[in-house]
Amino acid sequence: MTDVTAPTSGFAPLRQKVFAVLWIATIVGNTGSFIRDVASSWLVTDLSAAPAAVAMVQAAATLPIFLLAIPAGVLSDILDRRKFLIVIQLLLAAASICLMLLSATGLQSVSSLIALTFVGGIGAALMAPTWQAIVPELVARQDVKSAVALNSLGINISRSIGPAVGGLLLAWFGAAFTYGVDVISYVFVIVALTWWRRAATPDDVLSERFFGAFRAGLRFAKASRELHVVLLRAAVFFAFASAVWALLPLVARDLLDGDAGFYGILLGAVGAGAIGGALILPRLRTRFDADALLLGAAVVTAAVMAILSVAPPRWGAIVALLALGAAWITALTTLNGAAQAILPNWVRGRSLAVYLTVFNGAMTAGSLAWGAVAEALNIPLTLNISAIGLAAAGLLFHFVKLPKGESDLIASNHWPEPLVAALVDNDRGPVLILIEYKVDKTERPDFLKALAKLSNERRRDGAYGWGVTEDAADPERIVEWFMVESWAEHLRQHRRVSKADADVQQEVRRFHKGAEAPVVSHLLSINRPQ
Template sequence: MNASTITPTSTWSPLRQPVFRALWMASAVSSIGTWMHDVGAAWLMTSLSPSPFLVALMQAASSLPFFLLALPAGAIADVVDRRKMLLFTQGWMLVVAALLGVLTVTGITTPWILLVLTFALSVGSAMNMPVWQAIVPELVAKEELSSAVTLSGIVINLSRSIGPAVAGIVIAATSTGVVFLLNAASFVAVMLVLYRWQRTTQTSALPAERFVGAIQAGIRYARFAPLLQTVYIRTAAYILFASALFALLPLLGRRELGLDALGYGIILGFWGIGGLTGAFIIPKVRQKTSIDHLVAGASLLMGAMMLVLASVRNVYLICGVMFVVGIASLSVMVSLSVSAQTAVPTWVRARAIATQMLVFQGCMALGSLLWGAIAQRTGISTALTAAAIGLMVCVGLTTRYRLRCVEKFDLSASLHWNQPIQAFEPCPNDGPVMVTLEYRIDADNAEEFTKAMQALSLIRRRDGAIQWGLYQDLSDPGRFVETMVVESWAEHKRQFERVTNSDRVIEDRARAFHVGDTPPKVSQMIYADYVEGRGMRQPC
């Protein structure tokens, strides 16, 4: 394939970007190693222990670190150099995978050692994934983001096609420990590309956000961002039930179908081939239908395939089912990933992605434990049937949460706020800061104005206000005062950079009710802190 055959809107257009292309190829190598590792770990656990609960606990051990660390990882990724963080996390995973490989080759690995090192490896992945996804918009144009995410899906599913089959061959020819060592080696390719990447960082006159403050800002943003909450709800509704397939598939292959490592790898290979096929289907489907219809249809298809897996024990038919599962699962995950990345501005993107991962992995861990316990008591078929029905019911329950709305907003920075004249410049950490805006409102429009301001209140709180209020003057009913409190002067200055073009539309709608000859008066007030021996707060 050459550049002349790539159109600007094609799935392959992001590959024109050299850094994205290099990282994409390196991630393909690493992803193949990861899938080899996952198959090897799951297969090793079924060899070390026949307990369905312990096998399902493997999935929980993989998911729990994402639940615990995703948000801190996202906060770090939005504060530190993302390239350096990626190098650290890739190195961490290399060491853990190599250690597990050595222990397994020497026959030391036990079920609990496997669980602990699986947890440790997942710690590295949890710290890595938010920043990995957050750098994608840095490497490609906005209109190519969906294609870039689809290309990442191609890598995942291509590796899912190749990795399990290679793992089966390696396990049959050597041992599971060799698979772990090959996975450790695969991280080297990514580290080499990252080391050579000359990343351009954006500079700001403001100090970097502090770790705890960055986490709080991420939580605050998610709390007051309805668009992002929609993505989280749809993610949870899908993963909680689809996790049954991810958790119980190793047992289904070994216990119900009597497959060896190679046979199990082939089944996963058909899953990957289906996902690879879906990568070519998704762009065409998206041209003909909305993202909501695509996610709903793919979720129903996934549920139907889980019902088939609950009752069918023919290997050839199951290979066909896994092919369809690959198409359905990629369609849902690409759509949800693109929605999460386009629902937020750049400054909080890693934290938003991390929060989505927290929802994803939390539901994966909870679902794995739930369906593993149900399978332990009632059998694999019953657990898969219950999960499939639950998934299809959730499609109907979540239709009111529309992902299509996410695509309609311009989240680029508007930078339209003007700094009021001030007598002195506070220090960045001085605070809290109170900001007031005074409006003159016609009495006939007061009710409509307050409704418009409620929409604006979400933006104020989302972007930094820890308190917000709207007050009407009892002695002058036409005078309204908006107040917001921000924890520090630096955080208030960051609000100037965080307001987006879509926010400006809502702000203009509220300010249209103002009837004064001049714009609303803006006042900035710093907390009057008096320290014995130093006196009142001084200019910085």
């Protein structure tokens, strides 16, 4: 992958053959998934008219992503991503085959529908961070944001086609045939992934293991304040906006007197609106920043829910959902782009999984909550409550600004190899690292402010403890310390430090007196004799 940063066309990633093939394959696969989902969402209304049951199907689809996205992100960072994706496609195909057979034999029930939707959600949980993490492998660095936007566009092309086709197939041929079409779509994805000759990852003695990688990912997420802002904004938006997705089948059936075909048309309108939104989004980005775009998405989504609550004419509902699609893709690409822009490659899959966990956790909790509210009150009142909440939250959190993502996250590789008297076992630890500075008393306040910024970098890159001390006999001798869990993890720290982090370290170093660099010591734990 090249390191050119010149601006390019929004469709430039499609010039990369591998990206283009996989992009088309994901459109086919996601189209099948939307066909499956519209069949399940409508079928549950035939099996049970209770709003809570309908909402539980939506929750069953998103709950696994909430529970498993972080472990899936760890796996995406330590396994061969191509092979992992193929296994996931086989799992999804198996779930759809079961849905097809149960529907064909008349044995489908609410319980089996929810259970198999949950299995499908497991597949989606495992797949989502992996698909997103492979983007930097497929395109040049300057095309990553465009590739992310194209992925969102592809999903919404599927959203515009899949639900409409699914509704028609369900109305004309029944649920079993509809699920069968979804099974076929996975074949196309598996063929494309098999065709992709991903570059082999060389053996590395510092390769991470699952639990160590899991802890490292959580440490990064805990220490990254920029990621915290993205997660907060996502949680607030999707918690309120989930109401429209949880209740849309009942809106179509009860408020608009529609059938399965009309429900598919409504979902297709969302996808078509998203495509239109994706096409105009580059122009909007030249005029509005990310915070303004997210606020606009919240206001439009709230307005759509308010319109649906009054049971408009069917054509009015279709127009409203076109607007919903444009708002939805604006929110998704804005938040996802902000997350991608602040993540280094070594932890990209895990951190995107944290983002997906928050996103789907908000969708799951919101779906269950709004389903319960609709059961207690009614659908129109519930939609109005969520609309008011979303608009108010959008205005309030507009002042919590999203990160710009302008830091250079390429590895700097400027740390020298640590000096050792003998070879150190990689699993030995914990390791205490000391950095000794000589700082004038007059410059100490500014030095400590700079050092506080550096503490976040240490924690993001692997430290689980950090502190600063002074020498009682020489107050100008200040020692920064941090701890990592093993020698191998400290060596990984050497690889993880970015050019942006190097700039922060240089800012700290300028306070150090003397021609010599600060003294660095590595202290290894000694097992006490029994």
